[in-house]
Amino acid sequence: MKKTLKIVVLAKQVPDTRNVGKDAMKADGTVNRAALPAIFNPEDLNALEQALILKDLCPGSTVQILTMGPPRAADIIRDAMFRGADGGILLTDRKFAGSDTLATSYALSRALLKLSPDIIIAGRQAIDGDTAQVGPQVAEKLGLPQVTYAEEIVKIDDNEIVIKRRLERGVEVVSSPLPMVMTVNASAPECRPQHAKRVMKYKHARTTSELQAAQNDYLNALCNEKEYLNIQEWSVADVDADDQQLGLLGSPTKVKTIENVVFQAKEAKKYTNADEDINNLMVELIASHTLG
Amino acid sequence: MNNIIVYCEIENGKVADVSLELLTKGRELADTLGCKLEALAIGYNLQGIEKELAKYGADTVWMADGEELAPYRTLPHCSIICGLFTEEKPQIALFGASSVGRDLAPRVSSTLHSGLTADCTSLVIGDHKDNKSGTEYKNLLYQIRPAFGGNIIATIINPDHRPQMATVREGVMKKEEAKTPGKGEIKVVDYKKYLKDTDLAVKIIDRQIEERKINVKGASIIVSGGYGVGSKENFKLLYELAEVLGAEVGASRAAVDAGFAEHERQIGQTGVTVRPKLYIACGISGQIQHTAGMDQSSMVISINTDPNAPINKIADYAITGDLLEVIPKMIKYYKANSK
Numbered sequence: 001m002k003k004t005l006k007i008v009v010l011a012k013q014v015p016d017t018r019n020v021g022k023d024a025m026k027a028d029g030t031v032n033r034a035a036l037p038a039i040f041n042p043e044d045l046n047a048l049e050q051a052l053i054l055k056d057l058c059p060g061s062t063v064q065i066l067t068m069g070p071p072r073a074a075d076i077i078r079d080a081m082f083r084g085a086d087g088g089i090l091l092t093d094r095k096f097a098g099s100d101t102l103a104t105s106y107a108l109s110r111a112l113l114k115l116s117p118d119i120i121i122a123g124r125q126a127i128d129g130d131t132a133q134v135g136p137q138v139a140e141k142l143g144l145p146q147v148t149y150a151e152e153i154v155k156i157d158d159n160e161i162v163i164k165r166r167l168e169r170g171v172e173v174v175s176s177p178l179p180m181v182m183t184v185n186a187s188a189p190e191c192r193p194q195h196a197k198r199v200m201k202y203k204h205a206r207t208t209s210e211l212q213a214a215q216n217d218y219l220n221a222l223c224n225e226k227e228y229l230n231i232q233e234w235s236v237a238d239v240d241a242d243d244q245q246l247g248l249l250g251s252p253t254k255v256k257t258i259e260n261v262v263f264q265a266k267e268a269k270k271y272t273n274a275d276e277d278i279n280n281l282m283v284e285l286i287a288s289h290t291l292g
Numbered sequence: 293m294n295n296i297i298v299y300c301e302i303e304n305g306k307v308a309d310v311s312l313e314l315l316t317k318g319r320e321l322a323d324t325l326g327c328k329l330e331a332l333a334i335g336y337n338l339q340g341i342e343k344e345l346a347k348y349g350a351d352t353v354w355m356a357d358g359e360e361l362a363p364y365r366t367l368p369h370c371s372i373i374c375g376l377f378t379e380e381k382p383q384i385a386l387f388g389a390s391s392v393g394r395d396l397a398p399r400v401s402s403t404l405h406s407g408l409t410a411d412c413t414s415l416v417i418g419d420h421k422d423n424k425s426g427t428e429y430k431n432l433l434y435q436i437r438p439a440f441g442g443n444i445i446a447t448i449i450n451p452d453h454r455p456q457m458a459t460v461r462e463g464v465m466k467k468e469e470a471k472t473p474g475k476g477e478i479k480v481v482d483y484k485k486y487l488k489d490t491d492l493a494v495k496i497i498d499r500q501i502e503e504r505k506i507n508v509k510g511a512s513i514i515v516s517g518g519y520g521v522g523s524k525e526n527f528k529l530l531y532e533l534a535e536v537l538g539a540e541v542g543a544s545r546a547a548v549d550a551g552f553a554e555h556e557r558q559i560g561q562t563g564v565t566v567r568p569k570l571y572i573a574c575g576i577s578g579q580i581q582h583t584a585g586m587d588q589s590s591m592v593i594s595i596n597t598d599p600n601a602p603i604n605k606i607a608d609y610a611i612t613g614d615l616l617e618v619i620p621k622m623i624k625y626y627k628a629n630s631k
Binding site: 015017100101102105128129130131132133134135136137139140141145146147148149162167168169170171172173174175176177186187251252253254255256257258259260268269270271272273275277278279281282283285286290291 | 363366367394395398399401403405406408411420435439440444446447449450451452453490496500501513537549569591593594599604605609611612614617618628629630
């Protein structure tokens with residue numbers, strides 16, 4: 001019988017940069033965040049699935065979501081609960097604003113120290129930054145081994161996990177002692193969908209600030225009565241973090257300039273899909289030795 | 293001291309292309325700064341590797357050579373790098389944005405609290421004045437990268453922390469032997485003093501490294517498809533055109549995410565960067581995260597139903613029409629005219 005595991009999944013709510021529509025840029029050329037839907041970072045869903053697979057393998061294990069973000073990021077904790085997570089923690093404080101990956105990793109590591117999980121699972125990277133830095137940096141801050149680019153958990157024992165990694169040019173199978181941090185690739189299995197019974201059970205799960213904002217007696221009573229409906233909210237003080245290492249102050253990297261992308265105008269030769277046009281194009285390309 | 297160090301990836305005694313590309317860039321930056329370019333090689337049986345590294349401009353080759361150091365594992369490599377950097381205090385450290393560099397560099401930057409910019413598309417030396425404190429900084433590394441899904445280009449700096457660290461994807465920088473080769477002077481790293489027992493806790497059980505089969509990077513003509521191709525089935529048309537033209541098939545991230553094409557074909561900021569003689573963009577709208585990986589193509593043809601697609605702004609030829617009609621015509625008229 002394998003031991004029960006305490007698993008924490010690091011997840012992020014991100015703007016859906018993959019579906020940038022025409023209204024994504026404002027007239028003044030800045031990004032219109034309001035026009036981008038906020039979603040569960042895709043590879044964090046792959047990470048959640050790995051956590052749920054572990055929970056299936058080791059009954060009695062718990063899966064908690066840890067996310068840092070504004071109050072609305074509680075949405076992804078609920079989403080994760082609908083899919084199988086036991087609960088979650090929202091790390092939220094204005095002092096976190098402006099954090100680069102190092103300051104973010106520091107904040108998360110402070111929260112993780114309180115949780116002391118056996119396994120920390122994160123998506124490889126978030127689609128709004130694509131840096132893939134937070135996983136390894138959290139591991140370093142906690143002094144834990146890391147296994148990145150994970151695709152499959154091959155084996156889990158009391159003190160060791162065996163993981164298959166998908167690299168650019170092949171695969172690698174590695175073993176790591178517990179506790180440890182793993183980051184999961186998009187090539188890993190997709191996350192299981194929301195489960196109807198779980199949606200019914202957890203749909204009223206709220207953070208304290210959500211309850212305050214709603215001012216709904218029924219919700220208050222419900223969350224008071226049922227412990228599992230409480231999504232915990234932690235501030236800088238709750239995780240005993242050092243202000244100097246957070247936000248802009250704690251971020252070694254600074255943004256010097258931001259340039260909105262404007263393509264340089266260059267005249268393209270225009271063609272239609274008429275036979276004559278395509279024929280002329282091919283003749284031109286062959287004549288210029290671009291083709292053939 | 294205060295030089296530029298490039299972490300060099302070595303697989304089976306061969307230096308990775310991305311590391312040679314970084315040395316090429318590092319040479320240029322070192323010349324601008326008037327400092328040395330140093331290569332750091334960590335692995336096993338490294339003798340002779342300094343010759344290759346010197347060709348690309350390395351003045352010094354730091355060598356940590358030991359059986360436990362190959363194949364690559366995060367913790368021992370990280371400890372050695374952090375130990376060496378603490379003593380040598382490089383001003384700039386460059387890593388490939390490969391599955392090794394993206395695993396390693398964040399951990400190094402966290403240990404040294406030095407700040408790291410991932411997937412830079414350009415590295416330039418420049419000055420900076422902090423508007424709040426009025427402090428002026430000379431000769432910083434501008435780390436330039438697209439961000440926010442490619443809708444913005446950000447210039448990142450690390451004014452107060454060293455080394456200034458950046459990763460760069462394979463193919464983004466040019467690989468070119470230095471006009472005057474570096475000395476390639478070997479300095480042996482006494483690495484064991486940096487290693488902790490726990491650094492060897494992660495064990496490699498099995499490893500199957502394949503040479504890349506799909507070679508989008510090496511192709512002189514690329515037929516590339518985006519989300520607008522519509523389906524995996526429709527992608528077959530692109531393979532037909534590629535077959536006729538002797539081209540390789542590429543894809544945008546949206547097409548790869550939709551399952552139309554393999555990940556190895558992905559072109560753009562998070563895929564490979566290509567500079568073919570001819571790039572045929574089919575059903576690709578032309579988001580910057582894609583164009584960042586192909587805008588140095590000698591010639592671009594776009595096929596798109598939307599005459600105002602952003603890709604047309606960088607295209608030499610813009611064909612407005614449905615690719616399902618256009619591609620068969622291209623095949624037909626290429627065959628008709630090429631004899």
